[in-house]
Amino acid sequence: MMTSALLKLTLIGLICAIAVSGSPEWHNDPDGGVIRSPNYPGNYPNNQNYAYVINAPKGYIVVLTMKSFITDDVNSLGDKTDYLKIYDGRKNQDPVGIDLYGTMTSPYRYISNNRRVRMKFISDANGTFPGFSMRYDVINRKSHCDLEGLAVDHGAIDFCNGTKARFATQCTIHCDDGYQLHGGAVTHCLHNYFTQVHCQLESPDQMQAGLDDVSNDVIKASKPRSPRLPEQLPRK
Numbered sequence: 001m002m003t004s005a006l007l008k009l010t011l012i013g014l015i016c017a018i019a020v021s022g023s024p025e026w027h028n029d030p031d032g033g034v035i036r037s038p039n040y041p042g043n044y045p046n047n048q049n050y051a052y053v054i055n056a057p058k059g060y061i062v063v064l065t066m067k068s069f070i071t072d073d074v075n076s077l078g079d080k081t082d083y084l085k086i087y088d089g090r091k092n093q094d095p096v097g098i099d100l101y102g103t104m105t106s107p108y109r110y111i112s113n114n115r116r117v118r119m120k121f122i123s124d125a126n127g128t129f130p131g132f133s134m135r136y137d138v139i140n141r142k143s144h145c146d147l148e149g150l151a152v153d154h155g156a157i158d159f160c161n162g163t164k165a166r167f168a169t170q171c172t173i174h175c176d177d178g179y180q181l182h183g184g185a186v187t188h189c190l191h192n193y194f195t196q197v198h199c200q201l202e203s204p205d206q207m208q209a210g211l212d213d214v215s216n217d218v219i220k221a222s223k224p225r226s227p228r229l230p231e232q233l234p235r236k
Contacts (some may be wrong), residue, residue: 024051024118030138032165037084037121037131044071044082044131048123056115056138063111063139063165069104069132072123080122084132086110087118100132109166111146137165144169145189154179155199175199 027033035052037044054062064086072082083101098110115138121131144167147160155175162169170188175181179199187194 024053027052027054027136030057032135032137034133034135035119036133040131040133042130043128044121044123046123046125046128048121050121052119052121054117054119054136054138058115059142060115060138060140061112062115062117063109063137063167064117065135065137065165066100066104066108066110067133067135068130069100069102069108069134070129071101071103071131072127072129073102081126082123082129083121085120085122087120088112089114089116089118135165137167139164139167141192143189145192145194147171150187150194152197153199155181155197173197173199178202 025035027035035054038048038050039045056062069084071084075081080099080101083099085099100108117136144162144164147157147163147166147168150157150171152173152175155173158172158174160168160171168189170186171194172186173181174185176199178201180202182198182200183196185197187197
């Protein structure tokens with residue numbers, strides 16, 4: 001009877017352990033947080049199928065900013081072996097944003113289209129690496145706009161308010177010398193875009209001078225140039 005009871009408890013414990021390890025890692029913090037591969041910064045184990053879910057409030061999106069990413073690359077057949085799969089939506093059948101694998105050589109940012117992002121980290125039975133570390137932020141699309149879409153000709157951004165993961169609510173602009181602001185010094189996030197701010201030449205005379213410079217540049221660029229000949233022509 002004792003052996004049977006111990007066996008039953010062992011089986012129950014094993015089933016519970018499997019259920020817990022197979023459950024996704026949930027992230028719901030409105031202030032964002034950090035997500036890492038198993039055992040990071042040490043090497044991740046082989047044969048992983050680890051799930052993550054980021055759940056943002058309604059009306060928000062998720063921004064992933066990858067800080068470090070090193071996994072096994074493709075095998076000799078060109079197949080992915082260790083990789084992070086991103087699903088943009090509530091289910092794993094939703095459209096896939098991207099598969100990440102190999103070594104990240106430049107900063108990477110992923111912006112979701114939905115308020116939930118699901119991810120799976122997969123590793124095979126051969127070779128392990130440090131894996132990944134990323135920052136996630138949840139962004140209110142009604143109040144925040146992407147700073148990558150904000151460009152000011154003949155000017156620059158001084159500072160922005162409500163900055164989070166390269167999104168902001170409003171920014172203050174200044175113009176270069178010889179230019180003045182039109183539309184106010186502050187651009188606001190409105191309907192997913194920043195309001196327009198222009199830097200224009202201060203006077204008609206300066207504007208005409210600028211046009212003359214552009215015309216001269218066009219003339220210089222369009223003037224044909226003689227091809228450079230070698231110092232000594234080849235003998236016939």
